Amino acid sequence: xxxxxxxxxxxxxxxxxxxxxxxxxxxxxxxxxxxxxxxxxxxxxxxxxxxxxxxxxxxxxxxxxxxxxxxxxxxxxxxxxxxxxxxxxxxxxxxxxxxxxxxxxxxxxxxxxxxxxxxxxxxxxxxxxxxxxxxxxxxxxxxxxxxxxxxxxxxxxxxxxxxxxxxxxxxxxxxxxxxxxxxxxxxxxxxxxxxxxxxxxxxxxxxxxxxxxxxxxxxxxxxxxxxxxxxxxxxxxxxxxxxxxxxxxxxxxxxxxxxxxxxxxxxxxxxxxxxxxxxxxxx
Amino acid sequence: xxxxxxxxxxxxxxxxxxxxxxxxxxxxxxxxxxxxxxxxxxxxxxxxxxxxxxxxxxxxxxxxxxxxxxxxxxxxxxxxxxxxxxxxxxxxxxxxxxxxxxxxxxxxxxxxxxxxxxxxxxxxxxxxxxxxxxxxxxxxxxxxxxxxxxxxxxxxxxxxxxxxxxxxxxxxxxxxxxxxxxxxxxxxxxxxxxxxxxxxxxxxxxxxxxxxxxxxxxxxxxxxxxxxxxxxxxxxxxxxxxxxxxxxxxxxxxxxxxxxxxxxxxxxxxxxxxxxxxxxxxxxxxxxxxxxxxxxxxxxxxxxxxxxxxxxxxxxxxxxxxxxxxxxxxxxxxxxxxxxxxxxxxxxxxxxxxxxxxxxxxxxxxxxxxxxxxxxxxxxxxxxxxxxxxxxxx
Ligand SMILES: Cc1cc2nc3c(=O)[nH]c(=O)nc-3n(C[C@H](O)[C@H](O)[C@H](O)COP(=O)(O)OP(=O)(O)OC[C@H]3O[C@@H](n4cnc5c(N)ncnc54)[C@H](O)[C@@H]3O)c2cc1C
Ligand code: SF4
Ligand code: SF4
Numbered sequence: 013x014x015x016x017x018x019x020x021x022x023x024x025x026x027x028x029x030x031x032x033x034x035x036x037x038x039x040x041x042x043x044x045x046x047x048x049x050x051x052x053x054x055x056x057x058x059x060x061x062x063x064x065x066x067x068x069x070x071x072x073x074x075x076x077x078x079x080x081x082x083x084x085x086x087x088x089x090x091x092x093x094x095x096x097x098x099x100x101x102x103x104x105x106x107x108x109x110x111x112x113x114x115x116x117x118x119x120x121x122x123x124x125x126x127x128x129x130x131x132x133x134x135x136x137x138x139x140x141x142x143x144x145x146x147x148x149x150x151x152x153x154x155x156x157x158x159x160x161x162x163x164x165x166x167x168x169x170x171x172x173x174x175x176x177x178x179x180x181x182x183x184x185x186x187x188x189x190x191x192x193x194x195x196x197x198x199x200x201x202x203x204x205x206x207x208x209x210x211x212x213x214x215x216x217x218x219x220x221x222x223x224x225x226x227x228x229x230x231x232x233x234x235x236x237x238x239x240x241x242x243x244x245x246x247x248x249x250x251x252x253x254x255x256x257x258x259x260x261x262x263x264x265x266x267x268x269x270x271x272x273x274x275x276x277x278x279x280x281x282x283x284x285x286x287x288x289x290x291x292x293x294x295x
Numbered sequence: 296x297x298x299x300x301x302x303x304x305x306x307x308x309x310x311x312x313x314x315x316x317x318x319x320x321x322x323x324x325x326x327x328x329x330x331x332x333x334x335x336x337x338x339x340x341x342x343x344x345x346x347x348x349x350x351x352x353x354x355x356x357x358x359x360x361x362x363x364x365x366x367x368x369x370x371x372x373x374x375x376x377x378x379x380x381x382x383x384x385x386x387x388x389x390x391x392x393x394x395x396x397x398x399x400x401x402x403x404x405x406x407x408x409x410x411x412x413x414x415x416x417x418x419x420x421x422x423x424x425x426x427x428x429x430x431x432x433x434x435x436x437x438x439x440x441x442x443x444x445x446x447x448x449x450x451x452x453x454x455x456x457x458x459x460x461x462x463x464x465x466x467x468x469x470x471x472x473x474x475x476x477x478x479x480x481x482x483x484x485x486x487x488x489x490x491x492x493x494x495x496x497x498x499x500x501x502x503x504x505x506x507x508x509x510x511x512x513x514x515x516x517x518x519x520x521x522x523x524x525x526x527x528x529x530x531x532x533x534x535x536x537x538x539x540x541x542x543x544x545x546x547x548x549x550x551x552x553x554x555x556x557x558x559x560x561x562x563x564x565x566x567x568x569x570x571x572x573x574x575x576x577x578x579x580x581x582x583x584x585x586x587x588x589x590x591x592x593x594x595x596x597x598x599x600x601x602x603x604x605x606x607x608x609x610x611x612x613x614x615x616x617x618x619x620x621x622x623x624x625x626x627x628x629x630x631x632x633x634x635x636x637x638x639x640x641x642x643x644x645x646x647x648x649x650x651x652x653x654x655x656x657x658x659x660x661x662x663x664x665x666x667x668x669x670x671x672x673x674x675x676x677x678x679x680x681x682x683x684x685x686x687x688x689x
Binding site: 028074262292 | 407409442446570597600601633635642653
């Protein structure tokens with residue numbers, strides 16, 4: 013006997029949503045604004061920056077994607093996606109009006125409630141900024157009374173810098189923007205090099221700094237090292253990890269990192285919690 | 296003092312009964328009225344779980360000999376119904392099946408509607424579950440029921456599961472449940488537990504469902520009476536004696552080495568040895584075949600694939616067992632996190648014996664020995680851990 017799903021607690025329950033807008037970001041990356049179909053589901057949906065959804069295309073598959081929109085508008089969920097494989101390439105072919113199914117939100121978010129009176133340094137490598145956009149938005153709206161916010165965003169080329177159209181608004185809200193590129197082409201007059209280079213010179217008070225980093229593992233380890241060299245303690249450095257995952261509810265085991273389930277215990281971890289395993293190659 | 300047997304209708308949970316083979320036959324038949332009954336049977340050279348119609352199908356008179364990469368059955372006229380120990384199957388094969396549809400979707404007029412499946416109509420009853428596999432059940436319960444999210448399929452099967460456990464009279468060389476505090480005596484949690492005696496079974500009632508079944512049998516003339524105090528003591532002594540003998544086992548020339556595992560401080564030991572050269576050494580032997588993870592009664596990794604019909608309008612999400620020994624397990628854009636066999640073997644052992652303790656407050660290993668027996672090259676985690684323990688950190 014088959015009947016429509018009744019059990020709200022089934023972790024495999026996906027909620028139908030619709031693409032209402034698609035924005036071309038940088039090469040190979042698009043943002044999809046999704047609205048949940050069911051009004052009750054939509055009204056109940058709440059997330060915190062750093063959390064992610066499992067976006068599902070029946071017959072194609074499912075992918076973990078950070079929520080990159082504002083916490084203030086939880087009925088419109090933006091996902092900024094790079095096309096790299098099966099699901100993400102299918103999304104790249106999708107049009108406004110197409111259905112996407114959502115499970116979520118999942119995961120341990122950025123420590124939003126621990127940022128009051130802190131000097132917040134956000135470091136993003138490439139698409140890592142997607143998982144931090146809703147956090148920057150919250151800080152720009154003064155949702156948490158942090159003391160200052162600086163964003164260091166590294167990309168390959170100037171054209172690969174994400175969310176450039178928003179920098180003016182973020183700056184106007186008092187956020188210090190520090191984009192940096194590997195290759196300074198096309199009349200780029202900003203800094204060239206790795207994000208760690210900017211961390212060397214960024215004025216900071218190690219006692220009041222909280223650093224939040226998202227990017228490739230190797231880049232995050234280098235950033236954390238640099239922060240420690242500047243005197244920032246390990247429990248004030250947060251990293252968002254990316255791992256393969258199938259269920260997002262600590263059942264499938266694919267995302268394990270040491271004893272941690274990245275889907276549930278992460279993706280955001282304080283450095284001291286994962287230092288032991290980050291130090292081990294292929295852990 | 297011999298107490299005259301009282302009628303079993305007065306018996307309670309925890310009580311012991313004398314069950315003749317005919318009583319076990321009746322028990323199986325009665326369970327089969329509303330359960331799918333499975334039990335151990337000899338098939339393709341091994342004792343495996345199969346649908347069971349009666350005691351004639353049980354592996355009476357068969358013994359298994361197990362060692363690293365080796366499993367052999369032989370007949371022994373002195374062997375009883377349950378003197379074989381664990382084969383490649385465990386409760387995992389039924390409660391967390393190798394393939395299962397976890398969600399399905401139908402598209403009508405461009406809209407996807409999620410369907411749900413009613414739980415299988417027949418609850419499962421398993422005859423012959425050993426202490427280590429009852430322990431594995433408790434461990435998988437923590438994974439699928441106790442980690443914040445409930446797996447509905449597992450829960451539906453688990454809630455209706457009926458277990459007829461068996462206290463082992465004999466251990467294989469590969470068994471080390473005594474090291475893992477998982478046996479050989481069956482811990483509470485069973486519905487009924489059998490201890491095989493000379494021509495009869497001492498049967499302990501472990502749950503209301505077990506009690507209800509015994510009540511039903513009592514009305515039939517199955518020769519079921521209460522055990523005497525002496526019979527109960529003698530039955531309990533079986534597990535005590537076996538456990539003592541497992542602790543006392545010594546290697547003998549020409550016989551498989553009896554396994555044991557020193558679990559003292561094992562979590563910290565393994566975390567401290569993450570970069571030990573021994574992992575590379577194991578990797579020269581390990582085939583990354585995944586056998587160990589498939590036979591392990593607690594391994595729970597899985598992944599989901601999409602199964603669509605030709606129209607594309609009917610999609611099932613099929614969950615299947617995954618293994619940390621494959622490259623796909625930790626595959627991401629940019630390659631697998633664990634590209635070397637050494638890192639994958641390390642992942643398995645450190646998860647099983649260390650990470651599990653952090654995650655679920657218990658070891659992930661019950662000491663059933665299956666991973667040793669069914670490894671084609673006989674890699675033995677007890678040996679690998681001993682090697683890590685008896686060498687200095689790099
Ligand atoms: C918490 C979290 C948040 C994330 N947030 C975002 C986000 O905001 N935006 C975003 O774009 N991504 C994000 N990701 C990453 C995203 O989940 C993956 O990129 C996505 O799952 C890829 O899915 P896919 O089906 O498109 O690719 P897949 O088809 O699964 O392929 C993934 C990669 O593996 C390779 N691959 C797959 N199978 C094989 C094989 N058999 N052999 C060799 N190579 C193979 C592919 O070439 C590709 O490089 C996040 C991940 C996590 C865990
Ligand atoms: S790790 Fe090996 S001995 Fe331990 S429970 Fe799994 S299969 Fe049995
Ligand atoms: S340890 Fe043995 S059973 Fe496990 S993957 Fe390696 S070769 Fe296969």
